[in-house]
Amino acid sequence: APLAPSAQRIVAENNLDAGSIAGSGKAGRVTKGDALAALEARANAPAAPAAPAAPREIHAREERVRMTRLRQTIARRLKEAQNAAAMLTTxxxxxxxxxxxxxxxxxxxFEKSHGVKLGFMSFFVKAVIHGLKHVPDVNAEIDGTDxxxxxxxxxxxxxxxxKGLVVPVLRDADALSLSGIEKGIGALGKKARDGQLALEDLQGGTFTISNGGVYGSLMSTPILNAPQSGILGMHKIQERPxxxxxxxxxRPMMYLALSYDHRIVDGQGAVTFLVKVKEAIEDPQRLLLDV
Structure with a gap:
């Protein structure tokens, strides 16, 4: 449409699109008023929409997964132990x-005679029982006010x-030989990895041993396996001067940690227990002589 001279100046100065302005003058002529109206309309127009966002990456940066029943049970029991016990580690x-x-x-x-490898865990089970016999408080539990x-x-x-950490129980371990302990631990470990543990395999333990050393842990403060009053943490064997x-x-040294329930076990008892375990490992003949 033809532009009036005054409209032409407004269009040129403001870089308007003359072809998009409807003229109201004679024969559709674009007047100064038409140009000013187009300028005002452009000023009040909503901003152009932003370019569409790039599609989300196929590999999301986070993912929500429901905890397994086993993990939920582990979480609940660990928190209950932490809330109930006066937990301390020496x-x-x-x-x-x-x-x-x-x-x-x-x-x-040993392997030829018994068909099972001789590991360190059987020595520690024997040493722990040796310590528990000397400090019965560590092999006890609280039930109400008893x-x-x-x-x-x-x-x-x-x-x-x-699927998570489980604690199968080796029954009447004091009556087992080193080979009996190794066989029992091996069988329980296989059942655990195959998902074949029954509820009775996990209940009724009096004390727990945890070996973070197999993963390279140098020191830790293990958490109690309620309602037990003690847990021994074994760690990595490392040569030290x-x-x-x-x-x-x-010498090849290992840090030992005993977490215990201070409501039952006092500091002297806890330290005595750990010393008894240390002595039995450093001088295994003690286990034969029960001293």
């Missing part, structure tokens, strides 16, 4: 030289599976 370290030498000397004959002292030694052994009889020697 530490010691153990020289593994004697047990390692014993194992190296007899491992081939303390129940257990005269049996059912040792829970923590086992990591792809130690002072022995005034000389610096390299």
């Amino acid at each position: 530490f010691n370290e153990v020289d593994m030289s004697a047990v390692m030498a014993l194992r190296n000397q007899y491992k081939d004959g 303390v129940i002292y257990k005269n049996h030694y059912d040792i829970g052994v923590a086992v990591g599976t792809d 130690m002072a022995v009889n005034g000389q610096v020697v390299i």
Whole structure:
């Protein structure tokens, strides 16, 4: 449409699209008023929509997955233990030289005789029972205002599976030989990894052993397996310089941690228990003589 001279100036100065302006003048002529109206309309027009966002990546940055029933049970029980017990951890370290030498000397004959490998866990089970006999409080549990002292030694052994940590129980471990302990732990570990553990395999333990050392843990504060009053944390065996009889020697050392319920077990009892475990591992003959 033709533009009036005054409209032409407004269109040029404001870079309007003359073809989009409807003229109201004679023969459709675009007047100054038409140009000003178009300028005002452009000013009041909503902003052009932003360019559409790029589509989301196929691999999302987070994902929501419902916890398995096992993981929910583990979470609930751990939190209950933390809320109920007056939990405390004490530490010691153990020289593994004697047990390692014993194992190296007899491992081939042991496997040939019993059909199972001789590991460190059987020595620790024996050492723990030795300690529990000296400090019965660590093998007890609270029931209301009573303390129940257990005269049996059912040792829970923590086992990591792809679905979470479970603690099957080795029954009457005090009556088992080293080979019986190794076979029992091996069978429970296989059931755990195959998802074949029954409820009775997990109930009724009096004390628990957890071995974070197999994953490389140097030190930890294990959490109690309620309603038990003690749990021993084993850790990685690492060579360290130690002072022995005034000389610096390299020894394979392991940190031990005992978490315990201070409502039942006092500090002296906890330290005594850990010392008994240390002594039994450093001098395995003690286990034979029960001293």
